[in-house]
Amino acid sequence: MPRPAPAGPTGPQSVDRALEILDAVADAAEPVGAKALARRLGCSLSTVYHLLGPLTARGHLVRTGAGYAPGPRVAALNQSFRRHLGLGPQVAELLPRLRRATGAEAYLTAYRDGRIVVIDSTVPVTDVGHPFLPGAETRAHATAHGKALLAALPRPARRRYLAEHGMARFTDRTITVADRFEAELTQVRGQGYAVSMGEADPAFTCLATTLPCQDGGPEGVLHALSVSLPTADFRQRHGRIRAAVARAAAGAPV
Known part of the structure; x- marks a missing residue:
């Protein structure tokens, strides 16, 4: 039959x-x-x-x-994803600790094989309207964590990324000109951190820095630690925010 x-x-x-x-x-x-x-x-x-x-x-x-x-399989897949990105157990408390130190939402972002992904954040899962949530990053040129990661890439890799993903305008502050963006990344490398003030979302400012790499980590993977908060709040205490992110990053090699 x-x-x-x-x-x-x-x-x-x-x-x-x-x-x-x-x-x-x-x-x-x-x-x-x-x-x-x-x-x-x-x-x-x-x-x-x-x-x-x-x-x-x-x-x-x-x-x-x-x-x-x-x-329950989703949790196992997430653990595998993090393992392949070289994220050890010492990173688990990094974001909550930074959240407590700054009062700002904290994020962990990674670059690998031409993709930038927000791996984790302290944003409540119920806050689906928050402008920065875990997942594929489509606004890297307009975010602090994107700038920090792109600044750490070799120039050819960075050019390939921008050619593939473009430089769309999200606010009137978004940098959409390649030469100006390169100048911005030169500044990022010089000062050791990146700032996006209203470039991805008009109400928010983000600050990010890359994390130091341990020997034996996955080749070609970069990580960034960042925070976001209302711009008015950032202007009042940007020095303390920057210092807290730097301390957290220095104590959390991945």
């Missing part, structure tokens, strides 16, 4: 939709029901259930009374 037709998409389409489900659940502030996922993906409810089965069985998702939420 012929085999019954599958209940949902197969091959690359199936993989793509499964990843869309993972993204949708991860981005949601609360568990998401199967019907809501079907509406978001624009596909049938049976297709969604067809994909939810293996995602739940493998622990990428869990089913709750209110819908689907990230599962």
Whole structure:
């Protein structure tokens, strides 16, 4: 007898939709029901259930009374991601410690293979409206952590990054001219830290510095430590903020 037709998409389409489900659940502030996922993906409810089965069985998702939420496998993937970026256990307390010292939200960012990613932050997971959240960084030229990482790259690698990602304007303070940006990065290298005052978000200022590398770390990986706070607050205590970030970075090689 012929085999019954599958209940949902197969091959690359199936993989793509499964990843869309993972993204949708991860981005949601609360568990998401199967019907809501079907509406978001624009596909049938049976297709969604067809994909939810293996995602739940493998622990990428869990089913709750209110819908689907990230599962325990996500934590293991995050640990693996951090390990491959050379982040040891000594980094775990770095961001909370800097948050307590400055009263500003703190971030850990990495560059690898032409990509800049915000790995972690002290921003509450429920604050989905915050302008700086973990994930792929699309505004590196306008952020302090992006400037710090780009300033540490060899010039050819930096040019490749900017050619691929561009220099979009986000506010009237965003630097979008290559020569001016290079001059900015020269200043960053000279002073040892980068500042973005209203360049990515008009209300916020960020300050960042790169972290020292340990021998044996992953080749080609750079890390930056940064904070963000309202610009008015930064202007009042920029010296203390800069000193706190420098102390935290000096004591946290990765």
